[in-house]
Amino acid sequence: MTQALNVFQAVLLVLIAPLLRGVIGRWKARIQNRRGASVWRPYADLLKLFRKEDLVPTTASGLFRLAPVVLFAVTVAAAGFVPVLQGSALLGTTGDFILLVYLLALGRFFLVLGAMDGGSSFGGMGASREALVSTLAEAPLLLGLAAVAILARTASLAGIVQWTLRQDFFELSAVHALAFAALAFVAIAETGRIPVDNPATHLELTMIHEAMVLEYSGPSLALIEWASAIKLSLMAALLIAVFAPWGMATTATGASLAVATAAYLAKLAVVAAAVAVLESSVAKLRMYLVPDFLGVASALAILAVVFTALMR
Amino acid sequence: MGLLEFAAAKALASSAVFLFITVLLMAAAKRISSCIVLFSAQCAVLVSEILALAYVHRSPEAYVVAGLVFVVKVLAIPYGLFRIVDRLNAPREVVASTSSAQSVFIAAGLILLSFFAVQPYVRTLGVDEEMLAAAVALVLTGAFLMVSRKKALMQVIGLLVLENGIFLAALTTTFGMPLVIEIGIFFDLLMGVLLMGLFVFRIRDTFEHLDVSKLRKLRG
Numbered sequence: 001m002t003q004a005l006n007v008f009q010a011v012l013l014v015l016i017a018p019l020l021r022g023v024i025g026r027w028k029a030r031i032q033n034r035r036g037a038s039v040w041r042p043y044a045d046l047l048k049l050f051r052k053e054d055l056v057p058t059t060a061s062g063l064f065r066l067a068p069v070v071l072f073a074v075t076v077a078a079a080g081f082v083p084v085l086q087g088s089a090l091l092g093t094t095g096d097f098i099l100l101v102y103l104l105a106l107g108r109f110f111l112v113l114g115a116m117d118g119g120s121s122f123g124g125m126g127a128s129r130e131a132l133v134s135t136l137a138e139a140p141l142l143l144g145l146a147a148v149a150i151l152a153r154t155a156s157l158a159g160i161v162q163w164t165l166r167q168d169f170f171e172l173s174a175v176h177a178l179a180f181a182a183l184a185f186v187a188i189a190e191t192g193r194i195p196v197d198n199p200a201t202h203l204e205l206t207m208i209h210e211a212m213v214l215e216y217s218g219p220s221l222a223l224i225e226w227a228s229a230i231k232l233s234l235m236a237a238l239l240i241a242v243f244a245p246w247g248m249a250t251t252a253t254g255a256s257l258a259v260a261t262a263a264y265l266a267k268l269a270v271v272a273a274a275v276a277v278l279e280s281s282v283a284k285l286r287m288y289l290v291p292d293f294l295g296v297a298s299a300l301a302i303l304a305v306v307f308t309a310l311m312r
Numbered sequence: 313m314g315l316l317e318f319a320a321a322k323a324l325a326s327s328a329v330f331l332f333i334t335v336l337l338m339a340a341a342k343r344i345s346s347c348i349v350l351f352s353a354q355c356a357v358l359v360s361e362i363l364a365l366a367y368v369h370r371s372p373e374a375y376v377v378a379g380l381v382f383v384v385k386v387l388a389i390p391y392g393l394f395r396i397v398d399r400l401n402a403p404r405e406v407v408a409s410t411s412s413a414q415s416v417f418i419a420a421g422l423i424l425l426s427f428f429a430v431q432p433y434v435r436t437l438g439v440d441e442e443m444l445a446a447a448v449a450l451v452l453t454g455a456f457l458m459v460s461r462k463k464a465l466m467q468v469i470g471l472l473v474l475e476n477g478i479f480l481a482a483l484t485t486t487f488g489m490p491l492v493i494e495i496g497i498f499f500d501l502l503m504g505v506l507l508m509g510l511f512v513f514r515i516r517d518t519f520e521h522l523d524v525s526k527l528r529k530l531r532g
Contacts, residue, residue, distance in 0.1 A: 173329065174328070174329040174332060177329050177330075177333055178332075178333075178336075181333070291413070292411050292412055292413045293413075294413075295411070295412075295413025295414070295416070295417075296340045296412055296413050296416045298413070299336075299413060299416040299417045299420050300336065300416065300420075302417075302420065303336075303420040303423070303424075306420075306424060310424075310427055
């Protein structure tokens with residue numbers, strides 16, 4: 001039963017990822033006084049792209065076609081590490097949060113290679129920017145998760161979630177507040193949302209993710225788009241699981257499962273609303289200010305780790 | 313009554329965390345208006361702490377102090393500062409000599425330093441370690457904001473943060489000063505902000521900017 005639920009939550013994470021994107025886009029449009037596209041639009045986009053022809057530049061090697069597949073595969077594998085509905089995960093016994101971080105890094109590495117293999121100058125620019133952002137985001141992501149892991153005395157994400165579930169809801173510690181702030185900053189940078197990158201357009205000179213995928217088309221593009229949607233949903237699930245897991249199913253009964261699903265969807269709606277409000281109210285940072293933005297995240301994450309030693 | 317006691321205990325336990333967060337965000341903030349909002353939030357945390365202490369120690373005087381802090385620091389001073397920002401018509405960025413990432417690093421270092429600095433006093437006085445550390449951290453970061461920010465208005469905000477730290481230190485070590493003295497201090501503070509506001513206008517009118525790092529020459 002537990003294992004079946006583990007499979008279900010990983011599949012849920014992968015399948016509702018485009019919906020989360022659609023909901024954020026829709027709410028953003030409402031805030032900006034537009035009507036906006038249907039929330040199911042990302043699914044239609046994916047379906048359309050999967051039916052189209054895959055065009056490969058004449059200069060590209062086999063790596064160009066391989067990169068989207070690897071990216072999608074490692075992102076789905078990473079989704080298997082995150083507890084969503086209960087305090088355990090599909091791959092939770094085989095790896096810890098460090099593996100999760102580096103699975104995401106592996107996917108990004110292949111995307112960067114594919115972008116440079118495409119042979120356009122935009123791909124190279126996007127790739128170098130992505131490399132810069134991900135290098136700077138890696139330290140706060142690892143340190144922020146490490147701070148919470150030190151408190152829980154376990155490196156597995158499922159263990160951290162189970163420890164947090166046992167804590168009192170009001171037991172707010174400085175470590176949690178600081179780590180949450182750092183990870184929220186990192187999640188914005190990792191998923192390429194405003195103020196670090198603009199996911200809505202590829203007509204900007206300072207774009208990062210969109211510049212990398214300019215040369216891709218058809219099923220390859222669909223895989224990349226789906227993978228980046230999964231990454232957004234994964235980051236949201238990670239923040240929810242580590243900092244607000246209350247409501248997760250502790251017993252494998254139908255009622256607790258229904259409560260867990262409802263609680264998760266409600267928390268996801270809060271995240272989507274927060275992203276929509278944030279993206280409508282702040283301007284995109286200049287490229288040279290992004291290191292500063294992530295520097296603040298690093299400072300918060302380091303302070304979080306040091307505080308684990310200071311506080312009892 | 314159980315609920316009130318619970319709320320008071322939680323307010324005492326977690327207010328240091330919120331104070332640290334307001335200080336760190338102030339170091340990261342890029343606009344003067346967000347600094348003012350953060351200062352107001354910081355004072356609101358102080359108010360909740362005074363209320364919790366007043367409830368735990370059953371002291372009616374402390375409720376008066378809490379009300380005074382709320383009116384003066386949470387409402388009046390931020391309102392006055394916003395009025396000054398509006399009427400100055402000057403650029404609203406915090407011009408700093410350190411980048412915001414560096415500022416947060418330095419503020420984080422100051423917080424750690426204050427934890428180590430209060431160790432001997434915590435043992436001899438028997439007070440809450442986090443609270444006293446938060447007080448020292450507020451004093452240090454207030455001073456840091458004053459020296460690293462170039463706008464004259466940010467100096468005012470830095471001084472106010474520093475004053476919050478001194479107030480918190482008095483609160484944790486001796487459970488506040490006598491009421492008459494507190495009222496005197498608040499009146500002083502209000503006058504101080506008023507005078508500094510006037511001073512900021514004078515600087516703007518005389519030099520056509522607010523950058524204190526350029527105040528080198530005397531002008532008639």
